[in-house]
Amino acid sequence: MSSVATPPAPAGAPLTKKVLVADHPTWCPGCGDFAVLASFYRVLEKLQYPHEKIVTFAGIGCSSRFPYFVNTHGGHYIHGRALPFAAGISLGNDDLHVFVFGGDGDGFSIGGNHLVHTARKNPRITYVIMDNFVYGLTKKQTSPTSPIGFKTKTDPTGAMDQPINPMRTLLNTGATFVARSHATQVNHMTDMMLRAAKHDGFSVVEILSECVEFYEGAFDAANPRKGGTWSMIDEKKNDGSPEDAARHDTSDELAAMKIALEPWPGKFGVYYENKSRPTKNALEAGLIARAKEKTKNATDLQLLQSTFAKLR
């Protein structure tokens, strides 16, 4: 794979797509993941973080190839474990902006437990799940989101295990920002990722991103150009109008769960947002501050020396 030459960005120069493009994506032509990548460039262009402070990480899968295509610090970790790795990055250096990309198998199957526990910890990470309802990289096996009856190489007569409902699962983890989008809706997708990035805590966006190779047409039901219906969550505006009462309050977990239980293809937008729960970054910083206060900001040497003195 050849890299596309990128001119150096002088310090302070604006981050443009030109600077952010790296290796040419290896995805199949028409793969939904291209659109997610294009939206992510737009998100970074809007955010204008210092270039060196952006980190793009991923697990393993077609979608997880993402970091090679973004010219930022980043990496390609092992299958399903990018979240705990990213927690180490975020907690190791609070100045960084950490983005994690991955697939449905990576996130909901092998990495399912990490999803739950990363949400418990609430580190400052933005996680984008590119859900194609199938295992793409390994060429069409059943994924945890494959619908019942979908024929794969591991279920030639059709998938039989109950697929997980991503929104319901994510809400249950306690993630402090949960949203859903569709790779054919570039503006919506960009907006969702942007809001997720600005959220102070663990934010997750599920993006339905079609695998044209192994599950063509999977998301047509939500694509008006393919005869489907695109239905967005109508968020509360707090404008006092009578219509507003019926709109969705994103801080209302129960209401979010109700939307999550709507029949396929369901709604798109921000399901849930918790702006008050402290991040693990903040909690650990507090622990450190209190410990330092107690030890009167002793130097590392003094601290260890006084510990040894107690062991005499």
Next chain:
Amino acid sequence: MVSPNTPETPGGGTSPSGAPRSIQDVVIRLAGNSQDGIQAVGGFLARLAGRSDQDVMTYMTIPSTISGGPSIFQVRMGTGDILSAGDRADMLVAFYQHSYDAHISSLRPGGVLLYDSDHVTPVAGDNRFTHVAVPITTATVEAVGGTGKDKGKNIFILGLIARIFDLDVAKLSALIKERFGGRNEDIVRNAMLAFDSGYAWPQNNLRDLFYRFEAVDQAGGPAPSGRPQITVDGNTAVAYGLLAGGVRHGAGYPITPWSSIMETLRTELPKYGGIFVQCEDEIAAVSTAIGFSYTGQLAITGSSGPGLSLKMEALGWAVMAEMPLIVVNVQRGGPSTGMPTNVEQSDLLQAIYGSHGDAPRVVVSPKNVEDCFYIALEATRIAREYSTPVFILTDFALASRIEAFDEPDLTTLMVSPKADLSTRGADFKPYPLDRITRHAPPGARIESGKYPTVTGLEHDEMGHPTGSPKLHTQMTIKRREKIKALGAALPAPEHTGDPEGEVLLVTWGSTWGPGREAVGRIRPAGVKAGHLHLRHIHPLPNGLEAIFAKYKKIVVAEINDEGLYGFGQLATLLRARYANPDIVSITKTDGLTFKVSEIVTGLAKYVGSQKLDGTVGVSSHSALAKST
């Protein structure tokens, strides 16, 4: 001083005047239940020995069931070098009948059985031992009174022991006050009541037991450092070694006997501005730790037994991506859940080869509790310098025992934890073929504007994935050669005893002490024997073949199984590396540390065995025995 734990009764019996008999060292085994606080007594004795310039080594078993269960603490204290916890006890303190039943066989002939006559009835007429009956429970209840019942029995015993061995009462009282002070005043008062009552127990009831440790003979030994001694267990020493080495970040998941390292770090790190994360499992823990390392903060993860198996895939990633990392394995009995509170050295090959693919990394192992500190410090240096995961293989024995050693000179040893976020030049490559990788953490600007991707896929010098046969070959060589470069830079291993001769004993890890003592014991019997101890196991230091060539047999002692082909794990490795058929094995899998006599017996097979007949038996008689 070699092997002070020997038979002769130095003082030749109690003098009628009651003057103490002189001894060099003593092994005391306390046997009771885990809630009796016998670990605390052991801890006091160990720390007292540390404060008295005496050497000390302890041996502890903790029942894997939480409450109740039988528990022992064995402490060996004395003057001069103490290398092992002592094969058998000179004194057994039995709290209960089951303690007596289970441990009387660990007492040497001529030893002292001190038992709680409220609970124990020893076999009548057993005159192998000196029987001393003390109604420990009643005496403690009388001394302390109130509602505490028999709480404080342990401190009563401490007083008794202090009296018998003429220990420094002022120092012991200070230790008791330090330990219990700051809490309820009553607790200190009760503890001192129990202690005084034990100390004042009528001498004639103690059958004239009265000993004193010989003065330390400094001549010949290493010069005293002038620094005070500290008394800690191996896990604590590892944690502080890492702190001194600038480790401020880590992640783990609880498992015995690793847990206390993560508990210590979780408590200590925030004071140093650091973070330790308790994760959902060991895979998350190693991943979070590598994530920390990725930000330029050398991090630690660790575990025992099953937890290490879970970390292996991620460790392979760290090798491939060339991330520095510290991995501590406090070995226990395996496989599977195995024997969680026993010792074994059966994870060596896993540490070296445990991930899939060719994944070379560094494996080091401390020889005693003091070395747990220094090896941890050294591991941090190696991990940074060679940008590699470094395994520290300790074990349950090191983790759970307390030793006293010279306080490390922190003013010269402390390492700064600062991450290098400086701008990297335009020629920066994450994986240069002609140099050791120097990771550029996020936050560092890259002048070329080309930001690096760290990856577990085979890659080119810029971190781009590649399927090139040539690059996979070159990168495999790169990852291997940096570890070999470390091998060439390692210091010569510790080689003592006869520089050539009949037999060379090779040890690694906590087998150092009994190994060294065993060689010290057979040489006076006329055997030309050497001892080689390996702290660095992967890579091995260069030049071992020259040492091996000087002996007829190279005998490797390790606590693991001889496997299908008849050799322990290190022996297998050494045979493969040196193709030397004279390398043989002493192995065992009883979950216990080596007794000196077991190694002597193992060596006897390879030397003129009649020479050693007497040597093996020599240690069977107690140092406390009256003149025989």
